[in-house]
Amino acid sequence: MIDLVDLAQARRDSNWQRRGFLDKVFLPDEQQRIRTASDPDRMVWTLWSMKESVYKQHLVAGRAFVPLQIHCFELDRDSGLGRVSYQQSCLYTQTQHTHPYILTLASTVPVFDRARVLCLAESSYASQHGTLRQAIRSEAALRYGDGAFVKDADGAPYWQQTTTGLNIPLGISHHGHYGAFVLPTV
Amino acid sequence: MNETQLIESLKEIIKPYVQDEEAFVQLSPESNFIKDLKINSANLVDIVLDVEEAYQIEIDNESMERMQTVGAAMDIIREKVSD
Numbered sequence: 102m103i104d105l106v107d108l109a110q111a112r113r114d115s116n117w118q119r120r121g122f123l124d125k126v127f128l129p130d131e132q133q134r135i136r137t138a139s140d141p142d143r144m145v146w147t148l149w150s151m152k153e154s155v156y157k158q159h160l161v162a163g164r165a166f167v168p169l170q171i172h173c174f175e176l177d178r179d180s181g182l183g184r185v186s187y188q189q190s191c192l193y194t195q196t197q198h199t200h201p202y203i204l205t206l207a208s209t210v211p212v213f214d215r216a217r218v219l220c221l222a223e224s225s226y227a228s229q230h231g232t233l234r235q236a237i238r239s240e241a242a243l244r245y246g247d248g249a250f251v252k253d254a255d256g257a258p259y260w261q262q263t264t265t266g267l268n269i270p271l272g273i274s275h276h277g278h279y280g281a282f283v284l285p286t287v
Numbered sequence: 288m289n290e291t292q293l294i295e296s297l298k299e300i301i302k303p304y305v306q307d308e309e310a311f312v313q314l315s316p317e318s319n320f321i322k323d324l325k326i327n328s329a330n331l332v333d334i335v336l337d338v339e340e341a342y343q344i345e346i347d348n349e350s351m352e353r354m355q356t357v358g359a360a361m362d363i364i365r366e367k368v369s370d
Contacts, residue, residue: 115329121339125332125351149329164321165352166331 102157102270102285103216104150106203107277108143117145126152126168134176146203148173151185151194154207157272159255160190182211202279206272216272218281233280237273244284245269260284288368293361300337301357304330316358334360342368 117123123132123145131148138144152171156164161171173194175184181196185207193211197204206213219236221229238250247263250271259268272283288296298314305311306325310318320326320334331354335346338360344367346354354360 111329114327115333117329119333119336121336122332125335125348153328163355165355166321166328167348167352169348 102154102207102272103274103281103283104153104157104205104207105218105274105276105279105281106146106150107279108146108201108203110277111146112142117142128169128172131173134173138178143198143203147176147196147198147205150196150203150205151176151183151207154192154194154205155185155187155190158190158192158207158209159257160187160192164255202277204274204281206283214272214283214285216281216283218279221275221278221280223278229278229280230275233273233275233282236280237271237282237284240282241269241271241284245287290361293364294357296341297338297357297360297364300341301326301334304334314357316356316361318357319355320357321355338364344368344370 127135127148134148135141135144151173152168155161155171161167171185171187173183173185177183181198183194183196185192185194192207192209194205194207195213204216204218206216219233221232234250241248241260245260245262249261251259251261253259258271258273260271261268269287270285274281301324302311304326310323310325318324320331321328335351335354339346342364344364346363346367350363354363
């Protein structure tokens with residue numbers, strides 16, 4: 102549903118200019134977008150987050166690493182709207198750009214929920230994760246009423262509503278110093 | 288190259304990308320790169336490229352797809368080296 106890329110963190114972790122890197126991840130038309138972009142680095146991570154959204158929607162069996170089978174076939178730079186396909190499935194994406202991060206939302210229909218982004222203080226990954234989790238719990242309780250934060254066998258997060266027993270799927274992403282979440286409208 | 292040598296050289300390649308120290312210490316052929324060693328998927332590409340360079344082999348997409356665990360990486364290296 103949602104993928105956030107902290108650009109400074111991504112630059113620390115990966116060197117996409119490395120020989121052979123782009124060929125393993127991006128199709129020819131995607132590499133063309135990167136080559137002609139005014140900010141190729143940002144384009145790389147935009148396309149990467151679009152592909153990542155396919156994994157987050159659990160469309161790839163066993164979470165096999167198959168970036169070349171996932172095609173970002175549409176991307177409008179101005180609106181940030183895009184489309185990505187994998188086998189028979191197709192997702193709409195919307196990428197928001199800020200100086201420090203990129204945030205991509207994905208949906209099966211061209212309607213996107215609003216995401217909340219948190220800037221997580223300089224500290225351990227574990228404590229940042231705790232802060233993010235706390236914020237999600239507070240908002241989910243407000244929005245959906247009493248419940249519990251649960252994960253399924255694949256590690257996908259849900260808010261389990263106390264009154265109905267319903268599991269509401271949540272969108273969460275944590276990268277570098279930023280965390281984001283989406284509480285879908287039900 | 289025997290099993291021990293192979294796993295030791297692979298460990299050296301993987302080490303810079305592992306985010307879970309304890310899992311690295313307990314590394315075995317069953318260790319899953321993403322789930323157990325907490326390697327982020329962009330760095331999985333780096334590992335594939337590092338392995339290609341170290342062993343002078345080419346890892347095609349179908350092989351990369353299979354390379355989810357340390358053991359799978361070892362199988363693929365053996366396959367490609369004998370090609």
